[in-house]
Amino acid sequence: MYIGIISKRMGKAKKFYVVWEGNNPGIYNSWTKCQLQIKGFPGAKYKSFKSLVEAENAYGDNYSEHDKTGIKSSKKMTSWDQSVIIKNSISVDAACSGNPGIMEYRGVDTYSQVEHFKQGPFPQGTNNIGEFLAIIHGLAWLKQKKDSTTTIYTDSRTAMAWVRNKKVKTMLKKTAKNDNLFELIDRGIKWLKTNTYRNPIIKWETKSWGEIPADFGRK
Numbered sequence: 001m002y003i004g005i006i007s008k009r010m011g012k013a014k015k016f017y018v019v020w021e022g023n024n025p026g027i028y029n030s031w032t033k034c035q036l037q038i039k040g041f042p043g044a045k046y047k048s049f050k051s052l053v054e055a056e057n058a059y060g061d062n063y064s065e066h067d068k069t070g071i072k073s074s075k076k077m078t079s080w081d082q083s084v085i086i087k088n089s090i091s092v093d094a095a096c097s098g099n100p101g102i103m104e105y106r107g108v109d110t111y112s113q114v115e116h117f118k119q120g121p122f123p124q125g126t127n128n129i130g131e132f133l134a135i136i137h138g139l140a141w142l143k144q145k146k147d148s149t150t151t152i153y154t155d156s157r158t159a160m161a162w163v164r165n166k167k168v169k170t171m172l173k174k175t176a177k178n179d180n181l182f183e184l185i186d187r188g189i190k191w192l193k194t195n196t197y198r199n200p201i202i203k204w205e206t207k208s209w210g211e212i213p214a215d216f217g218r219k
Contacts, residue, residue: 016055020045020063025161026169027055052171053099056128060156084209087111089151091204092138093214094130100172103127103181105134107141108214110153117141124178129170129185131159134214136188139163139197148198155204155212163201166192 017034019025022044028034031048038044045063049055058066087110094105104120117137120130131154138152154160162168166189174182204212211217 015048015050016052017046017048018055018059018066020059022046027052027059027171029171056099056126056158059158060128060131085110085153086151086202088149089153089202090116090138090142091153091212091214092131092134093155093212093216094127094134095216096125096127096130100124100126100178103130104216105130105137106214106216107134107138107152110213113213122178122181124172124175125181126170126172128156128158128162129168129172129181131156132162132168133184133188135159135163135201136191139199140191140195142199143195143197151200151202153202153204153212153214155206157203160201160203163192 014029015031017028017031019028019034019037022037022041023039024037026037028037029052034046034048038046047058047063047066049058089110090107091110092105092107094103096103102121102123103125104118104122106118107116108114109116119133119137122130135152135154142148142150142152168185168189172178206212
């Protein structure tokens with residue numbers, strides 16, 4: 001049973017809808033828009049959330065983590081098995097104080113955790129934007145080194161989708177405060193459209209492996 005069906009009497013409360021599997025997966029700010037993405041799509045997976053922050057965080061998870069309670073599993077994280085993680089890899093992550101809020105991102109060697117690059121803090125951004133920019137920064141950094149084999153790990157499915165589609169779907173509005181950040185987003189999209197890469201981008205399975213090595217440790 002899907003939990004995305006909302007009573008009409010609750011219309012006063014603003015809700016955000018995550019569509020994991022549908023005609024066009026993403027985050028939507030109305031039930032009407034959500035319906036367009038799940039109508040006629042067998043086995044559509046979607047759910048409503050009370051805030052944009054919850055929706056953005058949930059979109060980066062598997063639907064199974066939210067199909068009953070809407071709350072991310074609090075199961076204790078385990079140390080990652082080094083036999084499973086690709087050694088020739090870097091890990092990227094972003095941190096955001098509030099969403100939107102002050103944001104920064106970085107990339108580190110997965111095993112040694114030596115920091116390869118770091119950007120920010122930006123005065124106003126979101127975690128997903130930071131994750132997106134971190135992946136592109138990693139791709140560009142590796143290409144500059146003529147490295148087409150190193151894997152990039154990220155814990156954001158949303159950012160992976162944005163990179164894959166060469167398109168950012170954010171509800172953050174462009175303002176004078178974040179103008180520089182949107183310039184970076186535009187540059188990142190242009191880079192994706194004008195460059196090719198072979199580096200695998202793989203989802204870091206936080207639930208099984210613990211926090212990604214690039215994590216800022218502020219949770």
